[in-house]
Amino acid sequence: SAPKIKLNNGLEIPAIGLGTWQSKTGEVASAVEYAIKEVGYRHIDCAWAYGNEKEVGEGIRASGVPRSDIFITSKLWGTYHTRVEECLDETLANLGTDYLDLYLIHWPVPLNPKGNHPVFPTLPDGKRDVAGEWDLKDTWKQMEAVLKKGKVRSIGVSNFSEVKLEEILPTAEIIPAVNQLELHVYNPQHKLISYLKSKGIVPQAYSPLGSTNSPLLTDESVVQVATRHALQPADVLLGYLLAKGIVVLPKSVTPARVASNYTGTIAALEKLDASDIKTLDGLAAGGKQKRFITPPWPVDLGFENWPKL
Numbered sequence: 001s002a003p004k005i006k007l008n009n010g011l012e013i014p015a016i017g018l019g020t021w022q023s024k025t026g027e028v029a030s031a032v033e034y035a036i037k038e039v040g041y042r043h044i045d046c047a048w049a050y051g052n053e054k055e056v057g058e059g060i061r062a063s064g065v066p067r068s069d070i071f072i073t074s075k076l077w078g079t080y081h082t083r084v085e086e087c088l089d090e091t092l093a094n095l096g097t098d099y100l101d102l103y104l105i106h107w108p109v110p111l112n113p114k115g116n117h118p119v120f121p122t123l124p125d126g127k128r129d130v131a132g133e134w135d136l137k138d139t140w141k142q143m144e145a146v147l148k149k150g151k152v153r154s155i156g157v158s159n160f161s162e163v164k165l166e167e168i169l170p171t172a173e174i175i176p177a178v179n180q181l182e183l184h185v186y187n188p189q190h191k192l193i194s195y196l197k198s199k200g201i202v203p204q205a206y207s208p209l210g211s212t213n214s215p216l217l218t219d220e221s222v223v224q225v226a227t228r229h230a231l232q233p234a235d236v237l238l239g240y241l242l243a244k245g246i247v248v249l250p251k252s253v254t255p256a257r258v259a260s261n262y263t264g265t266i267a268a269l270e271k272l273d274a275s276d277i278k279t280l281d282g283l284a285a286g287g288k289q290k291r292f293i294t295p296p297w298p299v300d301l302g303f304e305n306w307p308k309l
């Protein structure tokens with residue numbers, strides 16, 4: 001089974017989780033059921049904003065594996081920064097569970113709760129409609145409160161740069177357990193990863209395969225490393241991150257890929273050597289740096305390599 005990583009609160013997180021962003025409601029339940037029952041996944045990554053948590057919950061229950069054996073993560077959406085427990089309660093009801101293993105602030109961007117759209121309130125100029133004066137420190141206080149209430153076992157953040165983390169850390173009673181980021185060979189964020197390590201915050205990789213129509217799967221160096229070890233490119237991409245102590249969250253609704261992203265990645269972790277890691281580490285610095293996920297937030301998130309506002 002997948003290795004586990006210890007969080008800063010002593011709890012453990014399975015290092016391979018199934019991603020569910022862009023998994024359609026008609027296909028996600030069976031993918032989740034298959035992942036847990038047939039492959040051995042024990043970690044499912046969800047979010048309120050994905051709009052499919054009801055179906056994810058159905059898949060988890062259909063697997064027959066006890067809730068207590070499965071690590072479930074979800075995320076607070078921007079329109080709920082002022083009312084964290086409300087978003088969490090909706091997620092719990094949709095998933096059909098009474099607690100989460102991990103709850104994350106999805107983006108460090110509070111959105112107007114009374115805007116023109118429940119998920120993406122938008123201003124006339126096309127930019128997202130943010131919640132004026134709201135302070136992230138207060139969102140984090142509410143995250144701490146739902147943890148203390150026992151509704152979630154760990155709390156963390158997502159899409160937080162060092163700058164954004166420094167906005168909440170000075171007043172945080174509880175240090176975030178994880179920071180979930182776009183991480184892959186073309187966007188390795190080496191500096192941010194070492195910062196997180198220094199703070200005891202575990203990095204998690206979303207879009208570890210480069211999201212849809214990914215050029216990573218056909219990258220010449222990735223394919224070469226894969227061929228040499230009789231692995232698939234996806235195994236190499238995921239094993240590379242795992243080898244760095246990064247939790248990987250590959251998304252798939254295709255049974256063969258759901259399976260190989262688990263078993264192949266574990267195999268890759270054993271096979272990849274220091275020279276492979278060095279080759280892969282060098283891709284972004286060698287000119288291939290690329291982000292695939294850059295929503296139009298009208299605030300500076302403080303990331304390197306973020307397109308200009």
Ligand code: A2P
Pocket residue numbers: 019206207208209210211212213214217234235249250251252253254257258260261
């Ligand atoms: P699908 O869900 O149709 O199988 P990421 O995790 O980086 O967001 O990538 C998800 C995308 O990559 C989805 O389009 C998914 O397609 C596809 N994918 C997932 N696993 C693999 C794999 N092992 N090989 C090729 N494509 C994959």
